[in-house]
Amino acid sequence: MDKKNLKGWLYLIPAFLFLGVFMIYPLIDVFIYSFEEGYNSASQNFYGVGLYNYSYVLHDPYFLQALKNTFILVIITVPVSTGLALLIAVGLSSIKPLRELFQTIYFLPYVTNTLAVGLVFMILFKKTAYSDGLINLLINLFGGSSVDFIDGPYWAKMLVLCLYTIWVVMPFKILILTSALASVNPIYYNAAKVDGTSAFRIFRRITLPMISPMIFYLVITGFIGAFKAYSDAVALFGTNLNTAEMNTIVGYVYDMLYGDSGGYPSFASAAAIILFVIVLTITCINLLVSKKHVHY
Amino acid sequence: MKIVLQNLTKKFPSRTKKSKDEVVAVNDFTFEIPDGKLIGLLGPSGCGKSTTLNLISGLQKPTSGKVFFGEDDVTDLPAEHRGVGLVFQSYALYPHLTVKQNITFPLENLKGIHKMTKEEMAARALEAAKLVQIDTLMDRKPGELSGGQQQRVAIARALVKMPKVLLLDEPLSNLDARLRLQTREELRRIQRETKITTIFVTHDQEEAMSISDLIVVMKDGVIHQIGKPQEVYDDPINQFVATFLGTPPINIFHGYVEDGRLFIGNEAVLSVTNVPNQEVTVGIRPEGFILDENGPLTCKLNRVEVMGRDISVVSTHDLCDNAAIRSIIDAENNVDTNSETVHFALKPTKVHLFHKGTGERIRFEV
Numbered sequence: 300m301d302k303k304n305l306k307g308w309l310y311l312i313p314a315f316l317f318l319g320v321f322m323i324y325p326l327i328d329v330f331i332y333s334f335e336e337g338y339n340s341a342s343q344n345f346y347g348v349g350l351y352n353y354s355y356v357l358h359d360p361y362f363l364q365a366l367k368n369t370f371i372l373v374i375i376t377v378p379v380s381t382g383l384a385l386l387i388a389v390g391l392s393s394i395k396p397l398r399e400l401f402q403t404i405y406f407l408p409y410v411t412n413t414l415a416v417g418l419v420f421m422i423l424f425k426k427t428a429y430s431d432g433l434i435n436l437l438i439n440l441f442g443g444s445s446v447d448f449i450d451g452p453y454w455a456k457m458l459v460l461c462l463y464t465i466w467v468v469m470p471f472k473i474l475i476l477t478s479a480l481a482s483v484n485p486i487y488y489n490a491a492k493v494d495g496t497s498a499f500r501i502f503r504r505i506t507l508p509m510i511s512p513m514i515f516y517l518v519i520t521g522f523i524g525a526f527k528a529y530s531d532a533v534a535l536f537g538t539n540l541n542t543a544e545m546n547t548i549v550g551y552v553y554d555m556l557y558g559d560s561g562g563y564p565s566f567a568s569a570a571a572i573i574l575f576v577i578v579l580t581i582t583c584i585n586l587l588v589s590k591k592h593v594h595y
Numbered sequence: 596m597k598i599v600l601q602n603l604t605k606k607f608p609s610r611t612k613k614s615k616d617e618v619v620a621v622n623d624f625t626f627e628i629p630d631g632k633l634i635g636l637l638g639p640s641g642c643g644k645s646t647t648l649n650l651i652s653g654l655q656k657p658t659s660g661k662v663f664f665g666e667d668d669v670t671d672l673p674a675e676h677r678g679v680g681l682v683f684q685s686y687a688l689y690p691h692l693t694v695k696q697n698i699t700f701p702l703e704n705l706k707g708i709h710k711m712t713k714e715e716m717a718a719r720a721l722e723a724a725k726l727v728q729i730d731t732l733m734d735r736k737p738g739e740l741s742g743g744q745q746q747r748v749a750i751a752r753a754l755v756k757m758p759k760v761l762l763l764d765e766p767l768s769n770l771d772a773r774l775r776l777q778t779r780e781e782l783r784r785i786q787r788e789t790k791i792t793t794i795f796v797t798h799d800q801e802e803a804m805s806i807s808d809l810i811v812v813m814k815d816g817v818i819h820q821i822g823k824p825q826e827v828y829d830d831p832i833n834q835f836v837a838t839f840l841g842t843p844p845i846n847i848f849h850g851y852v853e854d855g856r857l858f859i860g861n862e863a864v865l866s867v868t869n870v871p872n873q874e875v876t877v878g879i880r881p882e883g884f885i886l887d888e889n890g891p892l893t894c895k896l897n898r899v900e901v902m903g904r905d906i907s908v909v910s911t912h913d914l915c916d917n918a919a920i921r922s923i924i925d926a927e928n929n930v931d932t933n934s935e936t937v938h939f940a941l942k943p944t945k946v947h948l949f950h951k952g953t954g955e956r957i958r959f960e961v
Contacts, residue, residue, distance in 0.1 A: 504700075
């Protein structure tokens, strides 16, 4: 290695140092913890090495509930939010008057505190002794009977959680898609128009393929984000998520570490590694699919 | 199909909201494009050529005036329904589709009785591709093609639906000099084979002159002259047309007419019997000079460039607007390169007089 190279590595040391200490070391540590049975962080000792932590987590009904919740959340919110965001972005791009105003309005949720938004959702959906909440009023108006969305049946709670998540993640997607749409050279639209292409076909055959890299970017990050959901559930249902049957995998990890039933870093690590494997697998599948369908 | 433009005008609102100045891109165009001809729209950049093309294609709506295809008024018909073929300056090939998909794209839009099966489309696409000689590149993406190949794909895509009108917007501007020469010949061949009324826009006068049946010379949204290329060259209507056409460009002198004689400085260079006394602008084509030791026009000799068949004498004159006067004469003539001056006689048909203020042509008899 000559001097020049050495100098280069020298410059890289701060970055490597920080990455190593704050990212790589903790990652490896979590991986190790997940195999150490009965690890106690206070006494720093453990009973043995094996797969017991994984076995425990995978048989824990709370974890299975969290797994189910997370998957439902991912499967519903990612496609719905991306699709809706695309519709709104296309709408925003095709209107001229007040476009900036609408863009600002659609972006507002992104800069709003999620916990505050959660509070608003709770007030909208919650049924109390004094009031049925705005949503229930609407349901009553159309002849339905009131449902308690916050403390009621599982599907009602899941519905609110999904709606809330979609509402929270949409602004960013709309922003990305609006700029992606704006970056499509209008000459392609002109060319298609001259060739007698209908508006719908222009969208399907030209617009969609041209912005497909951005759509796939949003799908991949959307999947990752939804798998890591936690604060959304807390904002709506409080910290006791296991009782509410609304826990997520990240919530389970948190509970195992610091919750009322906490103090089990080994179980938490195992759950975290399981989440990591799931996200990795899904992302790989996403990338494979996108390679086939994304042009460029 | 013939195309008729009637008092066609396109104004663009000013960019700044406060000023009320409008930009008139196309100003009161009236002319008829005969069926099956190749028309070159020619002018300096910003003169409204592309806007004219967009008005014919329907991508832009005229502020006033009408467009007729044959006998049909298509002014209010949107671009989707006009059925013209348009080749864009940047080709606008869909980058995510293969050459074949690009060419079949217009066919897939056909509806009703015109709807085609996949086999018919493939056959038509291949036919169009063969015409422009890209049938071996059908499975490539536009990004994998050279500029010339992309341009041919764009032409094939415009031709595949068999349009009655083909519009080309600066189709050769992205090609290198050799490819440009070759492609313009091909354009001519394709146009002859298909007999589609074709309008093409260019700022390159040589390109327009070489392949057009008719050229339309425009400037600042106004048509200056329409005619066969050679006629427009030989008989320009004003100073702009004369200076715009021709390489090397026409040489512009300041002169005056006195008693039926044209003076440049104090040298009477030509007799112009029916022109009243006035100051004039004199345009002399490079081929309008005759090397003559007793010739009336005296220029300072700069250098002589030998170009095989011809020689180009480069000289200067105090009353000439051009930085250098270029005169093209037969190589048989000998120029004394040691001499400080060179003397010319002039060919009357290659000398044009223009009004000093308006630039209008002043016709004269020898």
